[in-house]
Amino acid sequence: MDSTLACLAAWMPRQRWYAGKGRPPSLRLVGWWDLSAHDDANARIRTFLVADEAALPVVRYQVPVVMRPTEAVDAPEATWIGSPEPGVTFIDGPTDPAYARALLSLATGDRTATGPQMTATGHPAAHLEEEVRTAEVLSGEQSNTSIIHRAAHTPVICKVFRQLSPGLNPDIELATALAQAGSRHVPASYGWVEGRWNDGGGEATGSLAFVQEFLPDVEDAWRVALRAAARGDDFSEPAGRLGEATAEVHLLLADLFPTRENSSADREATAATWHRRLTIALAEVPAIAERAAGIEAVYRRAADAAWPRRQRIHGDYHLGQVLHHAERGWVLLDFEGEPLRPMRERIEPDLAIRDVAGMLRSFDYVAGSLRRDDPERSPDGVPAWAARARAAFVAGYGARSGVVLDQRDPVLTAMELDKAVYEAIYESRNRPTWVAIPLRAISRLLESTD
């Protein structure tokens, strides 16, 4: 097993989903489980659950592997993990058709796959017809790995969670509940896989994979909005409909899951997350320092204002999380919450206004991104485009939800500032050349409250 762990440890730091950027992991094996590759005699499928003990707190990863005799490997070299023993090559599971097929069948059937210290159980959510499918990994910068299964009738996408957390993943929980309640604003849910393992402190369960309807040939709202803004096309109508769709999803979530008034503990907890983020930002993004006092003042003002009831929300809402579908309109993805936020916070009821703030920031990002790509562009046109889109989004949200929002509302402003502070941290860690976008937004938001 030592050679297997060494092989995984050498490969993981090169993966986008690996959290310990620039630092090698120190891996401990928690368990593994096996899937049978019925139609491929050369493939053995094993999914390792490993804990990176060099991380604080410890991070648990799921690493699915297809083991093949080296002489029979015809997969591209970029998908090889390595050879922990002579004659055997480990392939990155999601890129291998044997794993892709076996996982889909587990998730959408009522079966349990086992290993010495863990199990993986399928939970079908709706019937998925058998048909010929071809699998491919979705390219792009993701924190999880998604496999698209193309098919003539019902293409699906299977998200393989890389970092594991205890409990049902909020994306599975919320998107499945919304789909089963008949919402057209989420893809249909077909099933998921739940893992059960023993990790020293006792038994734990966590989500391993999630299968949803795949909407082929659609664009996400980020691309649609970016194109419109680059051409100078007014975006008020689509932004208004996005506001309406957001309100419909919030109303349904408030029906499907418990809601509550804010206790003083709730208010303190939310304010504590604002301050915690600001502290992290001050350490990682020095340019925040000159804005810190102004930000604190906005947080104090929001703390004294009236707050709406708490409910389940999207949690990391931006234009990249929404697809444009010709018949269904806007379709929302990825109810997992912010990747930089601890999972125990992401599954708590929150303020729906956080999602509104997230989307308002995203319209500003469109303007910021165009300015970044083309510094010669007129300084006025795109900010005016963003201002109109923001106003239309808020109006659409208000028309459908009855929650009429003023963009200078103290809680909304605090949530926008908090999101911009989050973005400054996110960008400085992942895309340092983008950090000016949230920094400029922080200055603008502070000016508007003067």
Ligand SMILES: Nc1ncnc2c1ncn2[C@@H]1O[C@H](COP(=O)(O)OP(=O)(O)O)[C@@H](O)[C@H]1O
């Ligand atoms: N059901 C779907 N139909 C079509 N495209 C999808 C679907 N789900 C995800 N995608 C595409 O995959 C991208 C990443 O999906 P997402 O759920 O946000 O993953 P992650 O949690 O890894 O960021 C989306 O921006 C979208 O382009």
Ligand SMILES: O=P(O)(O)O[C@H]1O[C@H](CO)[C@@H](O[C@H]2O[C@H](CO)[C@@H](O)[C@H](O)[C@H]2O)[C@H](O)[C@H]1O
């Ligand atoms: O990976 P996720 O989609 O869960 O979200 C993270 O990455 C996003 C960037 O891809 C980041 O979003 C920020 O950049 C977007 C443009 O690329 C912009 O539309 C968003 O408004 C902005 O917040 C997101 O914050 C982060 O959690």
